[in-house]
Amino acid sequence: MPGFRELLAKVKKNIREVDPAEAETRLGDATFLDVRELDEFEQGTVPGAVFIPRGHLESQIEGKVPQKDKPVVVYCAGGTRSAFAAETLGELGYTDVVSMAGGFGRWKNEDRPWITPAVLDPEQRNRYHRHILLPEIGEAGQQKLLGSKVLLIGAGGLGSPAALYLAAAGVGTIGIIDMDVVDQSNLQRQILHNVDRIGERKVDSAKKTLTQLNPDVDVVTYDVRLGADNILEIIDGYDVIVDGADNFPTRYLLNDASLLKRIPVVHGSIFRFEGYVTVFKPYEGPCYRCMLPEPPPAELAPNCAEAGVLGVLPGIIGSLQALEAIKVVLDLGDPLVGRMLAYDALEQSFRTFNVRRDPQCPACGENAGEIVIAEYDDLCLPHATLADGSTTDH
Numbered sequence: 001m002p003g004f005r006e007l008l009a010k011v012k013k014n015i016r017e018v019d020p021a022e023a024e025t026r027l028g029d030a031t032f033l034d035v036r037e038l039d040e041f042e043q044g045t046v047p048g049a050v051f052i053p054r055g056h057l058e059s060q061i062e063g064k065v066p067q068k069d070k071p072v073v074v075y076c077a078g079g080t081r082s083a084f085a086a087e088t089l090g091e092l093g094y095t096d097v098v099s100m101a102g103g104f105g106r107w108k109n110e111d112r113p114w115i116t117p118a119v120l121d122p123e124q125r126n127r128y129h130r131h132i133l134l135p136e137i138g139e140a141g142q143q144k145l146l147g148s149k150v151l152l153i154g155a156g157g158l159g160s161p162a163a164l165y166l167a168a169a170g171v172g173t174i175g176i177i178d179m180d181v182v183d184q185s186n187l188q189r190q191i192l193h194n195v196d197r198i199g200e201r202k203v204d205s206a207k208k209t210l211t212q213l214n215p216d217v218d219v220v221t222y223d224v225r226l227g228a229d230n231i232l233e234i235i236d237g238y239d240v241i242v243d244g245a246d247n248f249p250t251r252y253l254l255n256d257a258s259l260l261k262r263i264p265v266v267h268g269s270i271f272r273f274e275g276y277v278t279v280f281k282p283y284e285g286p287c288y289r290c291m292l293p294e295p296p297p298a299e300l301a302p303n304c305a306e307a308g309v310l311g312v313l314p315g316i317i318g319s320l321q322a323l324e325a326i327k328v329v330l331d332l333g334d335p336l337v338g339r340m341l342a343y344d345a346l347e348q349s350f351r352t353f354n355v356r357r358d359p360q361c362p363a364c365g366e367n368a369g370e371i372v373i374a375e376y377d378d379l380c381l382p383h384a385t386l387a388d389g390s391t392t393d394h
């Protein structure tokens with residue numbers, strides 16, 4: 001029966017080892033795999049390293065490092081655990097694996113680059129446990145969500161469920177713009193608010209609800225009317241905008257401003273028993289004007305104050321918007337770029353339509369001139385581009 005030393009010697013014969021100097025030449029090319037325990041990882045790690053404690057290596061490696069022919073540099077604190085890990089990776093079919101002799105201890109002593117990773121505290125690890133269990137998100141994805149900024153246009157029917165789910169998911173900064181006060185007639189669908197908040201500013205009510213749900217979230221409120229004078233300043237720095245606007249001028253204004261700032265917009269709209277969701281990714285997919293160069297005539301486009309809407313419907317559409325926003329932030333799956341999802345509550349059906357970018361689009365087309373952010377009237381005439389560079393004021 002061989003003892004530990006014999007076993008280690010045998011393993012080392014089966015694997016390849018490199019010293020930290022050679023390992024460093026592989027930074028950026030190879031996957032660095034840290035197989036230490038969490039408390040060791042938290043003290044410092046190689047920048048960009050994938051972290052899988054040795055005990056979870058077999059079960060997690062294929063989720064986190066799917067390409068088995070890609071070079072892997074595996075390390076631990078001193079080079080022992082990583083030797084065993086390298087042998088295991090070979091058995092799992094990884095073809096280009098080296099173990100770093102001397103481990104992270106020697107790497108750090110030799111003044112090679114290292115960072116203290118941003119890690120979740122125990123409470124966060126518990127709160128976001130179900131996210132962390134998903135290999136596609138994990139701790140790194142949760143960190144990304146916590147560092148992300150999402151702006152909601154409106155704290156109403158669509159903004160309510162979107163804000164609640166984004167806050168619950170741990171989106172670190174949620175901006176909300178709304179200039180209304182809570183009215184009793186809102187409570188049929190705007191679940192951010194409640195009877196105690198009637199008469200209160202919607203943004204203040206929203207902030208209270210979201211902070212109670214998740215104190216990790218920084219809720220930034222804008223109790224103003226979104227206009228040409230403030231939109232570029234307000235949206236600046238946000239990663240994604242969730243559009244729950246209830247009128248055409250705001251949607252066109254937002255479209256043009258988000259193109260200018262290159263911020264993706266998750267669009268949602270509802271009418272009676274129907275809802276629509278799509279993602280406008282500037283210059284990669286169609287924009288709002290590609291789809292709807294000008295608004296429909298007023299008689300065909302009643303605003304939300306006039307039109308009826310089934311109370312649950314915005315809950316479904318707003319939740320889909322939150323989901324798409326998270327996908328965009330995490331670069332996850334296929335967001336609805338170039339696709340319009342249409343939901344019919346009476347039929348209980350979802351349909352998806354392709355939406356193409358219009359080469360002639362006045363805002364994002366090939367020949368579109370400079371985008372001009374201007375105040376739009378009720379007809380939202382496309383001020384975005386005029387041949388002579390002027391804007392049309394009405």
Ligand SMILES: [Zn+2]
Nearest residue numbers: 287290361364
């Ligand atoms: Zn366009």
